[in-house]
Each structure stands twice: as structure tokens, then as C-alpha cells.
Amino acid sequence: MEDSDRRTWLSELVAWWQLERSGLEHRMPFVHGSRLRRYGGKINQIERIIKLLKEKPSTRALAVLVDPFRDFTENGQNEEFASFCLVEFKRRDVSSSQRFIDALAFYRAQEFARWWPINVAELRLFQQEICAALSFLPGRITTIAGDARTHSRSPTQVAMPIIDRWLDQAPERLYLLGNALAQRSxxxxxxREAVRGWFRTLADLEAATREYNADGLPIAIEGLKHLGAYLGVIDEEGKQDLANFVRVLLRLARINEGYEKGDRTRADFGRWGEDALDLVSELRDMTVSRFGPMA
Structure with missing residues (x-):
């Protein structure tokens, strides 16, 4: 991935994690933005922090992301909630004209190769938003992890697939991609950016099939379904090659959904990964036949 593509990917991914509402919440119920800006369905904790630091004598304010009513089960089984648990913002007065906002965040687990950069970028966004409202300066960022993991060879849930994120952030890219696939140009x-995103999606899906991750994998589902539905509608002439493309797309979406809703054991992963890799390879071949290896 080129530097410009990497920066775009990072900024869009961080922005997705901070959405107040997401159409993918049924799959990822702990999107950070919804927990911080719509906690319990109604509390905007970022606005509350701004108000507290502006109007109260206190120099610190907290926000939480774990909701015991929503996240906890009686026996602890099948619990899924954000690793990002709590963040404290603290005002630090250096002088009457220099006031900083520091961030201290606690994570129950943190994977440093992939999650940590996203987490720090999120915290910087919070700082910038709070500081802009209070005319302060962004200060220090400190992260504390109860379970620090230095490296994971498999993708983690931080990287929600591009094609699924498009449904929240840029649904028009699905139609631009669909038209390009249908017209072979x-x-x-x-x-062109949409087609490059599709190639990136295929690479990410391929990577997800190669290494088991007990914490879960970022698997495309909704975006594949929407692209398949759109291609099916615009294929008025019933072209066999386009019909085959739709068939493979929807087949991949089905097996991805089945794996995500299942027990996701290592044995399940092995069966799913083999089938998914074959379908991703088939989609790549069909895509290259339409555009060439580089879009």
C-alpha cells in the first residue's frame, strides 16, 4: 500500500470507529463512537466532558465505554465488549495562557501492531475536539493495557473491511465499483479509488483466511451483499460472466456470515478459511480479467 493510500485508510478507519451511529452495530456493538456519543442510547459523553472542564472547578472528567447492562452476562459466557474501557481527560495548566488537555485511556487488552495506532489516533481526535471547544492545546496521551500483546500475525477486529465501512461512510463507492465491474472500464x-478499495478488500479478506484469531476476524459481509445486489440489478442483458461474479460474491457473503454467527473454533476457521480463500481467489481472477492486475 502506498503512503497516500495508507494515510487515507487510517483516517477513514479511525473516523469509522468514531461514528455516533453505524449500520454495522448488529455485528460490532461496541463501536467506540456510539459508546462515547450515545451511551445508553442518550448520553453524549464527549459533550459532557467539554462542559465539565469548562464550567466546573475540577480539572478532570471521565468517559466509559463498557455498559454492564448491555455487555455482561450472568456467567460471563459469550460476553463481547470493547477492549477500550475508559478514558480520562485532564486539564493541565502550564500558565495562564497555556492550558493542555491530557488523555489517559485504559484498555483491557491491546494489540500493539494494529490496534494501538488506531487507539492513539482516536484519542488525538478527542483531544482536538475538546481543545477546539475550550481553546486549550492537545497534550499528552497515555495508554494502559491490562493485557499487552506485542504482535498478531492475523488481522484483528480493528480493521473492519473497507467494503463494509463504505455502507456507513461512502455508499456511493459501491455503485462506482459496480459500474466499473459491469462496464469493464x-x-x-x-x-478508480473505489476499484483500488476493492483490490484492498480482496487482499484483506485473503489475509483473514490465513491465520486464526480467537478474538475474531474482520470479515466482509454486508458490502459484498450490496455489491452483488447492485450488479444483479444493472445486469439487464443477463451476461454470464457478470452473473458468475454475483454468484461468487454472494456465496462468499453467505459463508462469511455463517462463520461469524457460529462458534468460530479453530476447526470452524479451518473449514471456512479454505472455502473463503478459494472464493476470494476466484473474485480476484475475475476482477483482473476486467481491469488488469493494477486498477
């Missing part, structure tokens, strides 16, 4: 600009 790519215009410069936004359509």
Missing part, C-alpha cells in the same frame, strides 16, 4: 478519480 475505470474512470480516473473517485471510480
Amino acid at each position: 475505470v474512470r480516473e478519480g473517485r471510480q
